Amino acid sequence: MRFALAWSSLRRHSTRTLLATLGVAVAAAMLLDMVMMSTGLRESFRELLLSRGFQLRLAPKGTLPFDTDATIENTSAIVATLRSNPNIVTVSAVLGGTIHIPVGDRVVTSAALGIDPRVQGDYELLSGKDPLGPDEIAGNDDFLRATGARMGDTLDVATGYDPQLRTYAGSRKLVVTGRVRFLYGAANQLATAMQLATLQEMGGPDRRDDASLFMMKVRSDSEVEPTRTWIERTIPGVSAISTSSALAQVDQRLSYFRQLAIILGTVSLFVGFLLVTTLMTVSVNERISEITVMRALGVSRAHVVQQIVLEGIFITVGGAIAGLGLGLLTARYLNSILSSFPGLPVAIDFFLFQPKAAWMALGLLSLSGIAAGVYPSYRAASLPIATTLRQEAIA
């Protein structure tokens, strides 16, 4: 009965109901987007960092991995030191660099990673095989497209380009053995992987034992922090970064987006609440005589309140459901804008749909819808019946 009365009351003012539902839908969409943004980037980055099980990273002191061109010297000694710690299960040293490949009358420039393919955590193999030999190279689709190379092709690969003399410091012939996807690669970025020793040799004497980054797997999560402290104490000149400290750095750098999400999310919630409250207040004021007559006929106060609150819930839930679809669509569009950040890994999503967060957002909105209807309905249902009927008759 209450449902039927609430529904017919909403249908009586169809334009108003439609507009209010639409307003709530936009507010819900915005709220959902902002909830997705406030948690998405962090969660997406965390998933990416832990995707290969490396819980610790070592970068040159005071820097984040690949944040600058700085490198760490004496890689072999550092690897030996790290392996002496029984808590460290795997050590993967990575050197970053730039390589140049002459193709016809042009030169293709690409990022290169020197890695140990057996323990690497930077790419996933799509076809072919890992560059296990010293004269082998694997590239991503953008690289293979730019060079026109296929599996088994041999490329002249050079490093250390001197623009004044137009010469290269190191040059090698490398065979393309694999097609890979780099986990941390940016959109349209040309990237390759080869043996660490190969890239070190190509970099000349200065880079013979250098690495840009070390990635480590630790026996258990509880050992991460003690191991990190041990590394910082034992190896000078490096910063040991755990997943949580890397996330904290990212949080600090991108705090703007999180704060924007919180502010806009709160505003959306408030707007949705305000919209339903205004609608319910006006609707109740319009129906004072109707409500009073119902009360005079013996309909209980609770019944009246429930019917009006139900109207608010219908509008809010209807708007929230429409807003869910609208929010997912707009999130995809906004994500496509932010994904074009220069240098941002393709795998990072600013807007990540997490059911828990989505339900929380929509639950909050529904609660605000209920709250919006409670006060005006209670006020209307509490009016003195006889006086109100008399006033309405005079009016």
Added chain:
Amino acid sequence: MLIRIAAALLLLQQPSNRTIAIDERLAEDARIAIGDRLVVSARPGASGGDTVIVSAIVKRGADPADIARSEYQVRMHLDQLQKVVGYGDRVDRFAVATRGPAATERAVSDINAAAFGFRAHRSRDIAVGTSRTFQVVSRFHKAIGVITIVASAIFLLCIMLLKVEERRRDVAALRLMGISRATVVRGIVAEAALLALIGCGLGVGVGWVSSQFINWYYQGVYRTPLYFSLITTPIVTLAVGLSLVLGIGAGLLASLRLVRTPPLTLFGR
């Protein structure tokens, strides 16, 4: 006199320390003051390095490219930096001042025609290339702005509709008294415009206060003199214009709907 000459000779024999300028962020964090001696090296923890004297603490420029990077900046003499980082007699770039736009075009084409191993770029082109991050942020803000405008438009339309609907009996009375439909519509639209104008005034005020707060907060967070929020005349004009158009449009729609309903129906008869 003899003592003065001896002191001068002693100074000549000592290696003269070069001076550097550091940015205020580094000075504050590392508690470095003018006159302090520092050892600079290209690699962290490397032995040796050059001892330098801090001669100046400089204010950071309002460069958006630095915003998300918590880097420190040090300015050194070119030859000293080349020596410290083992860069030989090389530089990353030359900045060239020209006499005007025409001279710039000539210089760019002359250098590119004659130079071997490097290219000349206009500062404007470099600025475009390096500001991609901010173009992305700007596009994002515009998209959020469009969503906000859509939400505001619906909200405004809804509120205006409700406001006008509240006046059903007034409008019915006016119509029964012989007031024309056009007069009623004009009256309601004028009221909507006034309401929108008052809202605009309040909105500009709230926007200005928010803008001040945003600048104060983010300048502190990122330690930069950069302005994060600017309220300009075109922005205020756009916001006020849009609100007025939306307010008047909503008022017009709602009033037209009302005056088309027979007065007795509006009375509920």
